[in-house]
Amino acid sequence: MDCVTVPDAPLLSAADIRRLASELDLRPTKTLGQNFVIDPNTIRRITAASNTGTGEHVLEVGPGLGSLTLGLLDAAAAVTAVEIDPVPAGRLPATVEEFRPGAGARLAVLTADAMQVSAAELDAVRPAQAAGAPTALVANLPYNVAVPVFLHLLAELPTLEHGLIMVQEEVADRLAAPPGSKTYGVPSAKAAWYAEVRKAGTIGKNVFWPAPSIQSGLVSFTRRTPPETAADRRDVFAVVDAAFAQRRKTLRAALTTWAGSPAAAEAALRAADVDPRARGEVLGIEDFARIAAHRSDSTSNSTSNSTSEGVAP
The missing domain is CATH 1.10.8.100 (rRNA adenine dimethylase, C-terminal domain)
Structure with a gap:
């Protein structure tokens, strides 16, 4: 099922983000890694770089107030958003209806910890217009749990064929590092079990609210067949x-x-x-x-x- 919104539809501005946060009395916390993207052009860049197809079902982790969610709904057939904080999770469907009237049937919101979420839980809330399980992961992952969340989702959802994640730049370098480089380590090797991984760009600090102390990096991945081995x-x-x-x-x-x-x-x-x-x-x-x-x-x-x-x- 193709998406039905137009590609130049309005995205959340800095004023929109602050209005929504004020309505919810939401104060971003470091504990939950809440840094909301306030720049529409950054959302367009992430969405384009994700190479999401119009018929795809996308998994988004940490949608927050919905900046990236709207961009993904413009690009894909359906989006399942996993949000650990019940406050923005409860507001997200209304935000989508406000900015993308009629798109609610293509969105599902699951209030859960992405490090623990199961394929069965995701399947239980699948959007009405999703043809199957998610085939793409596009997410602004919390810095403090980015690697375990990424590896858990790759293990739990073999249907994920490709995607783009935004993480702390140092983590992006580590995930994409080849053997022999100074930044190569456990994240690099384990990610390589599941996918071909590459760094796809850098995101500055000022496109977030609140602004983090360090830059972010984009990591692109494409699922690969694990090495043939007698070991699991x-x-x-x-x-x-x-x-x-x-x-x-x-x-x-x-x-x-x-x-x-x-x-x-x-x-x-x-x-x-x-x-x-x-x-x-x-x-x-x-x-x-x-x-x-x-x-x-x-x-x-x-x-x-x-x-x-x-x-x-």
Whole structure:
């Protein structure tokens, strides 16, 4: 179902945002990461960069007072907005009706924590005009929970094919970092399990109310098939966590606890064709997947070697 609003329809201005906040007696809080976009051109830029199709069902996290929601309703067939704060969540349908009369059937609002939300909960509130589960994620994510929310949604909703998120610029750099770069780490590796991720731009501080102390970054992603491996995602992510918990140590040392012993760690690394003297920052997600797949083999080999040397298993 194509969207029915015109692309140049008015978006929320700074005056609109402040009026709505005043009506609700809403004071933005750092705890909830509430920084509302007050610049219509920024909303147009985000919407355009998201490459949202006119027939898509978009998932938005943290809609706040509705700045981005209106832009997404202009671009997509339907929007499901997840908002943790019941005050703006309760006002959002009325705001949409005020600025986009008749578009209410294409919007669903779920008052929930995006870090905990399930596919079943989202399906239960699906907009009347949504053909299926969300296929795109477009969101201004709260800085303090951006990475866990992003990874949770990618895991929970395999229907998400692509999207664009706005996060703290430093987080954007980390999510999009390739192996070998200084900013590559746990977020980069785990995001790569699900998607091809790239930085899509920078957003200044003055387009928000209240203005944050740092710039924001746009991160674009396209779903990819996870690496082929005998290990499951949790096992692979355990290797990633262990490798970066002691970033400056060699993998043989960093993975000792994970594998059970230094010898077992080295056996797993060599079986995965990874240099035990390397560090986690040079490995791609495919490398971590291979290491995880060889953990049980390395443990068995280590135990056999210990037994043959007269050491109790």
